[in-house]
Amino acid sequence: MANLAFSLTPVCHAALDFDAALALMEKTATPIGIERIPLAVAAGRVLAEPVVAMYEAPPVDVSAMDGYAVCAPDSPGAAGTLQVVGQSFPGNPCDRAVGTGQAVRIFTGAPMPAGADRVVVQEDVARHDDTIVCAALPHVGRHVRCRGSDFAAGDILLSAGRLLDPRAMVAAAAAGVGHVVVARRPRVTIIASGDELSAPGTTTNLVHNIPDSVSLAVGAMASAWGGDIVSMAIVPDRPEAIRQRLGEAIAVSDVVVIVGGASTGDRDFSRDVAWSLGISQTFAKVAMKPGKPVWHGHSSGGHVLGLPGNPTAALTTARLFLAPLLCLLTGRAMRDALRWRTAPLRAPAQNNDDARETFLCGDWDGESVRLIERQSASAQARLAEANVIVRSAASAPAAPEGAPVTILDF
């Protein structure tokens, strides 16, 4: 038995419902801070202040098509022969006005010349030297994008809490701002606890040693949800070693994820070591399968999330708790990470014979969901087949092909 250099006082380990555990975690997590950064490096960050348009867009009336800008014809809708008197390109507008019987060659996005109020597309025009013949002129305003029709100066284009995803980056850049105020990225440290673990690629004795298959994956998940990985480390199953590493990590991190040692074995110390370091328990167990031993604690300095060591259980609980936690710490809503939706089953599903809510690995092909065969909390290879988590109520009955199930992008 390990020689305990200090006493570990176990705290209440009653299992909570998944939703109740999330709600408790939500209460402990508030945004960690903000910083002003260049827009050029802001993709993937979360806005802490809104982005307000500095200009209107478009800044002047512009053509929506390649063609000819013309002015109000004497006989609307009539065919006409018009004199081409200039050309307007985006960034290089025509500085002369268009009069009756005249046209300006114009390209998509180019400013409308003075006097022009519509654009005839080039496909509807026969060009002969400096004249064009139009079969019929379009109605007023046709193919013109009016000044300010996209947004006005002073409009809020993006609100605080918005992720700067590729779509939002268009609006942010169009607003004309060079800097944005964003949530600071939570610093995340990942600790894998286990005498049997070695860094991937360094395993030499497979009887005593297996690759740590979880840390890099949890790191990838943390990065995908806005975390900034401080470090990853493997620690032996000794309370003193865990205590030292966890204490150091808490001092420099907003979130410490500790993988393994979460259950009831003689060398499962993670949770109790955290409590011994003054971390307050949020929950110590959740009535879910896999992932029952998942736990969370917090202090004024940050959060500690304990994941079960079984790799599928670890990744499932990382997706279900770490992703929402990182959302909360960056000023996003927890539901941003938990957008459950329904999809039909591709094949019948067995009943859930467990009294815990179950979170299965599924493969969603865009139309229906297949439950991954022979799944288990300890699976490593089959996890790669999954792209969704399928949520099934405790003791749910069997479901036929086509029955709707609740899924979440994994």
Ligand SMILES: Nc1nc2c(c(=O)[nH]1)N[C@H]1C(S)=C(S)[C@@H](COP(=O)(O)OP(=O)(O)OC[C@H]3O[C@@H](n4cnc5c(N)ncnc54)[C@H](O)[C@@H]3O)O[C@H]1N2
């Ligand atoms: N008597 C009971 N036994 C177990 C219970 C229980 O309630 N009563 N819970 C089971 C459940 S559920 C899970 S999940 C596991 C979780 O155990 P731990 O979190 O304590 O994890 P370990 O014991 O450290 O390891 C379990 C398993 O996973 C492997 N592992 C751990 N870390 C990694 C890693 N980073 N990379 C790859 N593999 C890892 C480890 O070698 C073990 O095979 O406990 C059940 N037991």
Ligand code: MOO
């Ligand atoms: O709940 Mo554990 O995560 O099933 O093996």
